[in-house]
Amino acid sequence: xxxxxxxxxxxxxxxxxxxxxxxxxxxxxxxxxxxxxxxxxxxxxxxxxxxxxxxxxxxxxxxxxxxxxxxxxxxx
Amino acid sequence: xxxxxxxxxxxxxxxxxxxxxxxxxxxxxxxxxxxxxxxxxxxxxxxxxxxxxxxxxxxxxxxxxxxxxxxxxxxxxxxxxxxxxxxxxxxxxxxxxxxxxxxxxxxxxxxxxxxxxxxxxxxxxxxxxxxxxxxxxxxxxxxxxxxxxxxxxxxxxxxxxxxxxxxxxxxxxxxxxxxxxxxxxxxxxxxxxxxxxxxxxxxxxxxxxxxxxxxx
Numbered sequence: 001x002x003x004x005x006x007x008x009x010x011x012x013x014x015x016x017x018x019x020x021x022x023x024x025x026x027x028x029x030x031x032x033x034x035x036x037x038x039x040x041x042x043x044x045x046x047x048x049x050x051x052x053x054x055x056x057x058x059x060x061x062x063x064x065x066x067x068x069x070x071x072x073x074x075x076x
Numbered sequence: 077x078x079x080x081x082x083x084x085x086x087x088x089x090x091x092x093x094x095x096x097x098x099x100x101x102x103x104x105x106x107x108x109x110x111x112x113x114x115x116x117x118x119x120x121x122x123x124x125x126x127x128x129x130x131x132x133x134x135x136x137x138x139x140x141x142x143x144x145x146x147x148x149x150x151x152x153x154x155x156x157x158x159x160x161x162x163x164x165x166x167x168x169x170x171x172x173x174x175x176x177x178x179x180x181x182x183x184x185x186x187x188x189x190x191x192x193x194x195x196x197x198x199x200x201x202x203x204x205x206x207x208x209x210x211x212x213x214x215x216x217x218x219x220x221x222x223x224x225x226x227x228x229x230x231x232x233x234x235x236x237x238x239x240x241x242x243x244x245x246x247x248x249x250x251x252x253x254x255x256x257x258x259x260x261x262x263x264x265x266x267x268x269x270x271x272x273x274x275x276x277x278x279x280x281x282x283x284x285x286x287x288x289x290x291x292x
Contacts, residue, residue: 007220007227009252013234014142016251018182020279021138021286029131032283043287044130047137050154051125054161 116171121164124177135178138286143185145233146226148196160184193223237281243274244281 033040116124128136140153140160147156160181163169169184171177197220231252238244243266250260261271 005224006231007223010227010230012254013231013248013252014186017142017234017282018139018186020275020282021135021142022176022178022182024135024279024283026131028280029134029283029287032280032287036284036288038288040130040134040287043137044133047133047157050158051133051161054158055122055125055165 116173118165118167121171121177124171125161125164128177132178134287136181138283139178139182140185141286141289143182143189145230147189147192148222148226149192151192156185156188159188163188193220196220196222237285238278241274241277241281243270244278247271247274247278 029040136157137153140157144151144153144156160169163184164171164181169187171180200222234248235245238248243264246264246266247260250263255263257271257275260266261268266274
């Protein structure tokens, strides 16, 4: 189809769907979890581990940099 | 009068020392994207990420799934989310004030996915006989064929997600065209109630996709 730009359509759609995801209430998430049989806690655990792993990598930065960041953090 | 230049010189040196220290700090802040005057600190982001509720973490996962669909080179949602977390924690993506964390993370992931597409295209152009097209490609005036194909497939998958739900598909088509809720209703002769009900079904299918993934 000439003049059709699916990547632009997808970008618009993804923006709208991302808002749906962010705006869905706790109750809706719970309902979906109950109906699907997949627990929110289980899915959350996976993401929490990912965050911990990524944060762990960050804490391995050189001590001087870490000290500068800590000093800056204390200032604000 | 003789002491004045000395005092001035002292003052200049002190000011210079201070300026040097300040500029050093600013350089560190800039190099880390770490400017508390315009955004949160990386310490704030780390704390905020750790404090996310279970539901927010699943929201984050769903957003990562959403943005990473069809990425080249087998890059998945965990890669995109990991990269986003690293970038916000190392300060290269500062968290602006008054922007909710999930909205910010969603934007970072979207931008990371765009970067992956740009990088993939550049690699294809550099490795092939398309060097002449490189400038045009970097200007993004022409769509990337691989990205267009992947987007078409991703759109097809989204349609598949809502298959059998005529109203939801109308809404999907409208959202893809950038229509507002009112325009979608007018264009498809949908009542406000039909729209709201279909949108709720659509949202639940989407949440299920985020929670469960492709497992049916």
